[in-house]
Amino acid sequence: MHPTLADDLTRLPELLQSTRDFAAHEAAEPAERPVAATGPAPARAPLPEEGKGGQAALARFAERWAPGFSGSAGPRYLGFVTGGATPASVAGDWLTSAFDQNLSGAGGSWAQQLERETVGWLRELFGLGEAHSGAFVTGATVSNTVGLAVGREWLGERLGVDVSREGTAALGPVDVLSGSPHSSVAKAMSVLGIGRDRLRPVPLLPGGREAVDVAALEAELARLEGRPAIVVANAGTVNTVDFDDLRAIAALKERHDFWLHVDAAFGGFAALSPAYAALVDGLDAADSVCVDLHKWLNVPYDAAVQFTRRRDLQVRVFHNASPYLGLPAGEPDFLHLTPENSRRLRALPAWFSLVAYGRAGHREIVERNVAQARRLGAGIDALPSLRLLAPVRLNVVCFTLGEDPTPDRVDALARAVAASGETYVTPTVYGGVPGLRAAFSNWRTTEDDTERVLRALAAASG
Numbered sequence: 001m002h003p004t005l006a007d008d009l010t011r012l013p014e015l016l017q018s019t020r021d022f023a024a025h026e027a028a029e030p031a032e033r034p035v036a037a038t039g040p041a042p043a044r045a046p047l048p049e050e051g052k053g054g055q056a057a058l059a060r061f062a063e064r065w066a067p068g069f070s071g072s073a074g075p076r077y078l079g080f081v082t083g084g085a086t087p088a089s090v091a092g093d094w095l096t097s098a099f100d101q102n103l104s105g106a107g108g109s110w111a112q113q114l115e116r117e118t119v120g121w122l123r124e125l126f127g128l129g130e131a132h133s134g135a136f137v138t139g140a141t142v143s144n145t146v147g148l149a150v151g152r153e154w155l156g157e158r159l160g161v162d163v164s165r166e167g168t169a170a171l172g173p174v175d176v177l178s179g180s181p182h183s184s185v186a187k188a189m190s191v192l193g194i195g196r197d198r199l200r201p202v203p204l205l206p207g208g209r210e211a212v213d214v215a216a217l218e219a220e221l222a223r224l225e226g227r228p229a230i231v232v233a234n235a236g237t238v239n240t241v242d243f244d245d246l247r248a249i250a251a252l253k254e255r256h257d258f259w260l261h262v263d264a265a266f267g268g269f270a271a272l273s274p275a276y277a278a279l280v281d282g283l284d285a286a287d288s289v290c291v292d293l294h295k296w297l298n299v300p301y302d303a304a305v306q307f308t309r310r311r312d313l314q315v316r317v318f319h320n321a322s323p324y325l326g327l328p329a330g331e332p333d334f335l336h337l338t339p340e341n342s343r344r345l346r347a348l349p350a351w352f353s354l355v356a357y358g359r360a361g362h363r364e365i366v367e368r369n370v371a372q373a374r375r376l377g378a379g380i381d382a383l384p385s386l387r388l389l390a391p392v393r394l395n396v397v398c399f400t401l402g403e404d405p406t407p408d409r410v411d412a413l414a415r416a417v418a419a420s421g422e423t424y425v426t427p428t429v430y431g432g433v434p435g436l437r438a439a440f441s442n443w444r445t446t447e448d449d450t451e452r453v454l455r456a457l458a459a460a461s462g
Helices: 003-010 012-028 054-064 087-099 111-125 139-158 183-191 214-223 245-254 267-272 310-319 347-381 407-419 447-461
Strands: 134-137 174-176 200-202 229-234 258-263 288-290 304-308 384-386 397-399 426-430 433-439
Touching: 003 245, 003 258, 012 054, 012 433, 087 347, 111 134, 111 288, 111 304, 111 347, 134 139, 134 214, 134 407, 134 433, 134 447, 139 229, 139 258, 139 310, 174 214, 174 384, 183 200, 200 397, 214 229, 214 245, 214 288, 245 258, 267 288, 267 347, 347 397, 347 433, 384 447, 397 407, 407 433, 407 447
Parallel strands: 174 200, 174 229, 229 258, 258 288
Antiparallel strands: 134 304, 288 304, 384 397, 397 433, 426 433
16 A cells, blocks of 8 residues: 555544544634635646645645635525535535445445435425435436436337437427426437427516416417427526426326426425425426425535436436346336436435434525525615516525616626625526526525625625
8 A cells, every 4th residue: 555545544533533623614604704716716736746645635725725615605605506515414425425335226235225215205305296206316407307318218108219229319309398497408408319409488477477378388289289298397497486387287288298397406495385385386296306405405515306207217218237237127226217327325415414404494494595585685676776677486586787787787796796705696687687696595594694695785786
């Protein structure tokens, strides 16, 4: 064994303690770290020929790179839809690395059964029934890709084509209909060989809504004249957290032939609160569902889950035929269910957080974040320098400059806000108007944080 590696093995408890102390300091006070790093990164260093050991690596990282890491785990990072990591989920994530289980198959480990237990809990949390099976994946993009891949296989079943063997071309043109799809849907269609241009936009409800007009969707389905299609419904759009009427869309299956995929990446968490659960009424009727866990479940990157009613078709798409891997019989190993063979135990942080805080603890995060978003929305509405672009429906505030919101001026506002170190928001375009969006999904965020965000926005826009 290389002597430096041998020395690290001998001193492993000390190295882990030093790492723990450094991580604990960073995790205890994320509010003190600038929310976004705006300065230049260090120049690239040459690859070391001789290593200095783990302690030296930790010191080098702390000095050279850690100062430029964002406060994305902190309470005022409102860009994208980014949760933090609850204390219990961090513990689970550390143990995931320590145990280093490969979730491709059973492999003489109980880890696969822990993932099955966690998926079952999540299925219950989101109001799905026993007909839905699931697996962990990296994020919403892969979850949407898996759901659409199973839907593509279903199209083949309806048309007498074995897509997994004959390829997507054997299907002919595929129609994917959606009102306000996330950009990852088009990316998934490109990966799956369906083609980005096969995404057919469906008219939305009037009044600046991002929810699909169900009557218009039915008219589009009728134009297909019986040809099966895929419908992507949205449970929580990116800009305004609008929700399609899932129950009404599912009812269209009585008259039209389509696979219903629901992108509930973060909107699915509305199911946790009695106050908002009606927004996802009908989710259980979906053929496949995407939920992103490193958003509102507040577990570390990366973690998402996918669900489907047709695990048989999922196995047909993703099974890996090799003698050393075994056949996907009975309860299939996870390598037969997702694009990955090598799979990290992503379920463990979620398992820890669910055991530690339960349904009630995670419900409190959701309800508190919604209240904070509405508080910020009311504050923005009262500022003459800013204006809301849409009502605050759940946890995202979509807004722009009060006057002359050109792309350059809105971009300058975003940069000024980031440079303040107080908060971070991401750009968008809503109704043709350049704007910004602030997404509340972090378990640490308090009313004081919300006030600090409002003050930073007022200062940068005034």
